[in-house]
Amino acid sequence: MSELADVAALLADRTRARILEELLGGPALPAGALAARVGVAPSTLSGHLAKLEAAGLIVVRARGRRREAELARPEVAEALEALARLAGPAARPIGLRAVNGHAALREARSCYDHLAGRVGVALADSLVARGALVASDGTFMVGDEAYLADAFGIEVAALPRRRTLVRGCADWTERRPHVAGALGAALLDVALSRGWVRRRNDGRALNVTTAGRVALMDGEHTR
Amino acid sequence: MSELADVAALLADRTRARILEELLGGPALPAGALAARVGVAPSTLSGHLAKLEAAGLIVVRARGRRREAELARPEVAEALEALARLAGPAARPIGLRAVNGHAALREARSCYDHLAGRVGVALADSLVARGALVASDGTFMVGDEAYLADAFGIEVAALPRRRTLVRGCADWTERRPHVAGALGAALLDVALSRGWVRRRNDGRALNVTTAGRVALMDGEHTR
DNA sequence: GGGACGCTTCGGTGTGCACCGAAACTTCGC
DNA sequence: GCGAAGTTTCGGTGCACACCGAAGCGTCCC
Numbered sequence: 001m002s003e004l005a006d007v008a009a010l011l012a013d014r015t016r017a018r019i020l021e022e023l024l025g026g027p028a029l030p031a032g033a034l035a036a037r038v039g040v041a042p043s044t045l046s047g048h049l050a051k052l053e054a055a056g057l058i059v060v061r062a063r064g065r066r067r068e069a070e071l072a073r074p075e076v077a078e079a080l081e082a083l084a085r086l087a088g089p090a091a092r093p094i095g096l097r098a099v100n101g102h103a104a105l106r107e108a109r110s111c112y113d114h115l116a117g118r119v120g121v122a123l124a125d126s127l128v129a130r131g132a133l134v135a136s137d138g139t140f141m142v143g144d145e146a147y148l149a150d151a152f153g154i155e156v157a158a159l160p161r162r163r164t165l166v167r168g169c170a171d172w173t174e175r176r177p178h179v180a181g182a183l184g185a186a187l188l189d190v191a192l193s194r195g196w197v198r199r200r201n202d203g204r205a206l207n208v209t210t211a212g213r214v215a216l217m218d219g220e221h222t223r
Numbered sequence: 224m225s226e227l228a229d230v231a232a233l234l235a236d237r238t239r240a241r242i243l244e245e246l247l248g249g250p251a252l253p254a255g256a257l258a259a260r261v262g263v264a265p266s267t268l269s270g271h272l273a274k275l276e277a278a279g280l281i282v283v284r285a286r287g288r289r290r291e292a293e294l295a296r297p298e299v300a301e302a303l304e305a306l307a308r309l310a311g312p313a314a315r316p317i318g319l320r321a322v323n324g325h326a327a328l329r330e331a332r333s334c335y336d337h338l339a340g341r342v343g344v345a346l347a348d349s350l351v352a353r354g355a356l357v358a359s360d361g362t363f364m365v366g367d368e369a370y371l372a373d374a375f376g377i378e379v380a381a382l383p384r385r386r387t388l389v390r391g392c393a394d395w396t397e398r399r400p401h402v403a404g405a406l407g408a409a410l411l412d413v414a415l416s417r418g419w420v421r422r423r424n425d426g427r428a429l430n431v432t433t434a435g436r437v438a439l440m441d442g443e444h445t446r
Numbered sequence: 447g448g449g450a451c452g453c454t455t456c457g458g459t460g461t462g463c464a465c466c467g468a469a470a471c472t473t474c475g476c
Numbered sequence: 477g478c479g480a481a482g483t484t485t486c487g488g489t490g491c492a493c494a495c496c497g498a499a500g501c502g503t504c505c506c
Contacts, residue, residue, distance in 0.1 A: 008234035017228035065473035079305040087230045141359040288503040
């Protein structure tokens with residue numbers, strides 16, 4: 001029933017676009033928190049959530065008296081990234097706070113469920129250098145499964161098969177690929193659980209710890 | 224200066240979306256022809272072209288007294304396909320003419336500059352079966368360069384390097400990947416010049432000839 | 447050069463939709 | 477149960493923008 005223009009119309013509103021960008025950060029967010037982040041009244045936000053849900057772009061789960069939203073499927077994140085690439089070099093942010101936020105986004109951020117930004121690209125590079133991945137212009141293939149198991153505890157064979165295993169995702173800020181797909185998601189899980197990066201509570205940007213800098217930027221993957 | 228929502232707003236208008244879908248067909252089209260195809264007044268179309276050009280989504284070349292439009296870069300086509308995937312199973316077309324057109328689109332179409340639809344996926348499969356490409360869930364790498372040279376006259380080393388050489392593009396109708404990127408463009412050129420497929424004059428759909436059926440669907444690539 | 451063609455600019459019309467506040471509804475904690 | 481917190485529904489306001497026709501301006505053809 002839906003056409004391309006209908007989907008685009010959902011993304012064309014500044015508020016809805018900001019909602020989806022927040023959800024690109026990964027974890028589900030309750031409606032009230034989203035309203036505060038994007039700066040609209042709860043009633044306004046409620047209407048937007050209803051539209052996005054009806055279109056199948058997000059799913060909303062009731063948890064007690066709050067309703068938590070997250071992206072419905074990886075394709076949504078892919079379309080958002082494709083549009084962000086079209087939008088090109090992002091708007092020069094105005095104001096110190098915005099500049100800091102933007103610098104943090106460039107450094108490290110979660111892109112739906114995987115690691116992006118300077119750190120994401122560095123991780124991809126170091127995995128290629130180790131032979132764990134093989135780069136083929138703009139995308140990746142698994143190279144050394146044993147390395148992934150040893151260094152990260154990731155068993156490639158055990159990863160979910162519903163989605164693409166490993167995919168190059170052209171980084172929006174770096175213009176070079178980072179690792180997406182099921183393996184990308186697994187790598188972000190490892191980075192979070194080992195304390196290499198921590199989620200900030202104000203958006204998609206991630207804080208990189210000292211240990212994380214060594215592991216991700218310098219390629220010392222073993223804990 | 225532009226944000227994701229601004230780009231999406233350009234795609235959110237039904238008329239502009241149809242314009243871009245027409246341009247996805249590949250060759251540049253003059254403004255008047257576009258106006259006729261999408262069914263608006265020339266003055267209306269002119270305004271849309273100006274907006275799309277200002278945003279860098281299309282380029283418009285003056286050729287004599289007519290102005291021809293085409294997509295500005297591959298990223299635009301990629302974003303359009305990503306959105307089309309989100310839109311999901313296309314609207315069930317109403318009316319015999321629309322049904323026929325849709326069936327033709329599913330069978331074979333040009334997707335910006337490469338081959339898509341059932342035929343595009345079949346070609347990708349046969350190239351993998353021959354070892355010319357290596358499939359790695361959802362995307363491809365070049366396998367046997369000699370085969371590509373022998374069967375198609377495509378010298379991989381001579382392909383333009385500005386863009387990704389070979390890329391899997393999740394087919395909008397088939398839900399399986401076809402061959403995109405510089406190699407995908409070269410393959411469509413070969414298919415057109417050998418008469419395997421012919422452009423219809425009414426849109427993105429392609430007609431598959433008898434020879435083309437043998438070559439593309441059955442994998443008899445040598446002329 | 448005159449006339450047809452192709453396209454753009456301009457002014458006026460109409461519709462769609464994002465926004466908020468107030469009120470109703472559900473869930474939680476005590 | 478009762479008040480508070482979280483969310484949705486409803487009504488009213490205002491702006492943005494797609495559309496067309498008429499007029500103007502280059503370009504081609506004879």
